[in-house]
Amino acid sequence: xxxxxxxxxxxxxxxxxxxxxxxxxxxxxxxxxxxxxxxxxxxxxxxxxxxxxxxxxxxxxxxxxxxxxxxxxxxxxxxxxxxxxxxxxxxxxxxxxxxxxxxxxxxxxxxxxxxxxxxxxxxxxxxxxxxxxxxxxxxxxxxxxxxxxxxxxxxxxxxxxxxxxxxxxxxxxxxxxxxxxxxxxxxxxxxxxxxxx
Numbered sequence: 001x002x003x004x005x006x007x008x009x010x011x012x013x014x015x016x017x018x019x020x021x022x023x024x025x026x027x028x029x030x031x032x033x034x035x036x037x038x039x040x041x042x043x044x045x046x047x048x049x050x051x052x053x054x055x056x057x058x059x060x061x062x063x064x065x066x067x068x069x070x071x072x073x074x075x076x077x078x079x080x081x082x083x084x085x086x087x088x089x090x091x092x093x094x095x096x097x098x099x100x101x102x103x104x105x106x107x108x109x110x111x112x113x114x115x116x117x118x119x120x121x122x123x124x125x126x127x128x129x130x131x132x133x134x135x136x137x138x139x140x141x142x143x144x145x146x147x148x149x150x151x152x153x154x155x156x157x158x159x160x161x162x163x164x165x166x167x168x169x170x171x172x173x174x175x176x177x178x179x180x181x182x183x184x185x186x187x188x189x190x191x192x193x194x195x196x197x
Contacts, residue, residue, distance in 0.1 A: 004134060007125070007134060007167075008134065015055075018054050018162075023056075027056065027060050028057075030060075031061040031064055033184070034061050034121075034160070037119075037156075037183070039158060039181070040119055040158075043070055043156075044070065044118055045117045046071070046120075047085065047144075048065070049121065050074060051123075052101060052102060056162055056184075058121065059091070062088055063090075073085045073086070073114065074103065076097070076108060077099065077101060081143075082143050083114070083140050083144055085111070085114055086104035086109060087107075087109070089106055093105050114144055114153075115147065115148060117153075118156065119155050120144070120158070121160060123136070123159075123160070124161060125161075126166070127161060127165070127166055127170070127179060128169045128170045132169075132179075133159050133170070133179050156181070157180050160183050160184075161183075163184040163185060165184075166184065178191060
């Protein structure tokens with residue numbers, strides 16, 4: 001089995017080959033698939049993120065959720081790589097941040113605000129047949145998942161990927177958590193029964 005660093009390197013190299021048009025087209029298809037999820041249809045609050053670079057696009061999705069009246073929380077990267085949260089107020093409320101990220105400029109709600117979410121959309125580089133997610137390695141979302149567990153919160157965990165990033169197996173460590181579903185531009189794959197808010 002490849003190590004995490006090697007797998008990350010290969011997956012990031014594949015993303016680097018995508019054109020802006022590839023990313024745009026995939027983002028629209030991803031949003032269409034995700035919006036059909038019962039986990040999102042019944043959600044009052046969704047923790048999401050703003051995609052950057054060649055990540056599978058989330059902007060169409062977060063705008064559609066907001067238009068539905070869903071309270072969308074977006075992460076704000078803190079100095080220690082933990083995540084604070086703020087409400088998404090539309091594209092005009094986003095500001096550039098370190099590491100090339102776009103973050104909401106509104107009031108910070110605190111790291112524990114994620115526990116209010118009915119669903120959490122997770123970035124990643126891959127997910128395997130067991131629902132184990134491979135992230136970028138910074139540990140920010142490992143902290144989020146640990147915080148949810150400590151709070152006794154049990155939101156639907158959904159990772160957004162390109163179709164080729166659903167792989168046979170990713171290396172896992174004891175702190176890794178499986179997700180409930182993966183959404184790709186081609187559709188949804190579940191690892192547990194649908195969860196509705």
